[in-house]
Amino acid sequence: MSRRHLGIFTAAVLAAASLTACGGSGDDSASAPKTLTYWASNQGPSLEADKTILQPELDKFEKQTGIKVSVEVVPWSDLLNRLLAAAASGKGPDVVNIGNTWSASLQATGALVEFDDAALQAVGGKDRIVPAALAAAGAPGKPPAAVPLYSMAYSLYYNKKSFADAGITAPPTTWEQLAEYGKKLSTGGKWGLAIEGANPSENAHHAFTFSQQYGGEWFDSAGKPTFDTPQNVSAIKRYIDFMAADKITNPSNAEYAQNQSVSDFANGKAAMLLWQSAGSNLKTQNMPADAYGVAPVPFLASPPAGGKKVNSMVAGINMAVFKHTKNKDGALSFVKFMTSDEEQTILNKTYGSLPAVKTAASDPAFSATEQKTIQETLVTTAAPLPQVPEESTFETLVGTAMKELFADAASGKPVTEESVKAKLTDAQQKMR
């Protein structure tokens, strides 16, 4: 090999090598003991809005304790990756918001502070916390890996005017009704139901609810995946069929992953929407609160044997502390501050979610129709997503399989029991 050969060859090796060099790197926060770094999730209409909402509260905390909290609002599309990088590198924020469905997955990394009785006491006590929310903060039988911050549940949002125009007097209570009403509402360029079809997480949340109603489970009691059971196939097909068979969902929704379905609902392009705490988002899109109604998510008219009366996951945001923090006491006192009655009332009021502590729930702000519906769902018919370490993988794999099924439906390919089962089997094979 000549020198030129060698030179070009080396260049080729190095160019190709950049492929393998994919490693996560966390943000390096040189946290002085009197400073905390906080990654907040995006709860409001935009990252900037969240910062504006949170900053006065953080200032208040600084006044009380002398600890400065520097906040970064991380978009949902990046949050899990960023958390994973922080867990892997042992660097990054002290306190973070996590989607409560990730609790067990992140708990398994061992990077989060465990909220045993002493730690829970330090943030205000276990008894204050809403039990359903605490159940979604880590694997059963272990100390929670996080503390609930905002509580949410899915509800059915419907456009009152569209319903009146179509002669529909009450929101649907069964999926059969929803499909029937949806057909009436899908005329003149408008559609019955808006779906965030390209967003794996949204898809996976619905996969859970529908599966529960059909008597299915995504993991067996030993934690092994059971993706392609007949119940799950029926559940997924029922959901995809809103676009594929009932044709009450605009095929374009197969592309939606940036909350366009909420915009479609706000703009009147779609008459119904299944969403968590959509109120504050709709408000920023100029849809007044009296223009839409909020009802519980429907059920099957005649549930099969084993079908459960579940119409939402226990949705919510938890707050976790990284073990690598240099100021654990400060971090815990920040968690205590954020879960205090006063902050719970202020923040949940702004975001349209519900307090995760019982003591703040009595505030009149939480008695609006939307909050009442969420409250009722949480208390009676919501169930936590499986709290297993593989949960986040389930969301990705099944959510993506559904995204592909929506793409099939949108481009006119038939969606059958077989095609759904094939996708779910593929997804299951990728679990290890």
Add this chain to the structure above:
Amino acid sequence: MATSTTAPDADRREPRAGSPARGPVRRPRGPRRSLLPYLLLAPAVVLELAIHVIPMVVGVWMSLLELTQFHIRDWSTAPFIGLENYRATLDLNSAAGKELLHSFWVTLAYSLLSVGFAWLLGISAAVVLQKPFRGRAILRALFLTPYALPVYAAVITWSFLLQRDTGLVNHVLVDQLGLLNDRPFWLIGDNSFWSLLVVSVWRNWPFAFLCLMAGLQNVPGELYEAAAIDGAGFWRRLRSVTLPMLRPVNLVLLLVLFLWTFNDFNTPFVLFGGSAPEQADLISIHIYRSSFKTWDFGSGSAMSVALLLFLLVVSAAYLLITNRRRDDHA
């Protein structure tokens, strides 16, 4: 051998005026080598190690571990499983193996087409802009714009253009020109591959243009004059003067473009948002999904290493073949 064959166009070449014996002139070197060259090299070597070599070795090591979320915080606890990740990801009977193979073919087709079109556009524009004329500088700058734009901003604009209901592409095709009755999807289904290809060519061709334009500056004008005197037309001059003279540029350009396109992550990631449709499931995105989204860094690394080996073989074969041909021509 090296001098016995004669290229068909060799007789038309200018004789190398006064070129001395081949090979660079070597300076007489003292017995004691100076330390200075090594000192000067050191920063580059250290950076090279830190940025390329060490991560690559770590990547190879990761591919031998069962590195899932249970062990990501402390790699030393991850079980060593040897080639198990390779067996699992490269097993073409399993779902994962089939998808990887599919993704490989998609990426190969994507790379070849993208490089081909980018080169074709690049050479066309470079040849057209070779002779000075009014407005040439403006056109040059204009042509380079896609290359100068930040990837994220450029590709996200494409993703807006290509949306089915609100995108400009369908607005023009369906509403204004009436070419299509139904609004096609550009970002899901079969069309997604072609959308990705168009965006990729759009982003890459200015680089080909830039390199080829620079290469053309080195082609002596006399060659064209001589060719013109011999009665060579445009195509003949292109074939016999321009392309042979650009050969060294093309050699590197095509390889680099191929490697870049093959490894392209940003374009599909921004265009499709993390999980590409299967028709456009490029291998870089596929690997990203296998490691980051499913938290299985071991198998992601195994795929990366397998890919690295493939690209190594392709690059080495390419260089061997092209260099042998050049030696033959010399």
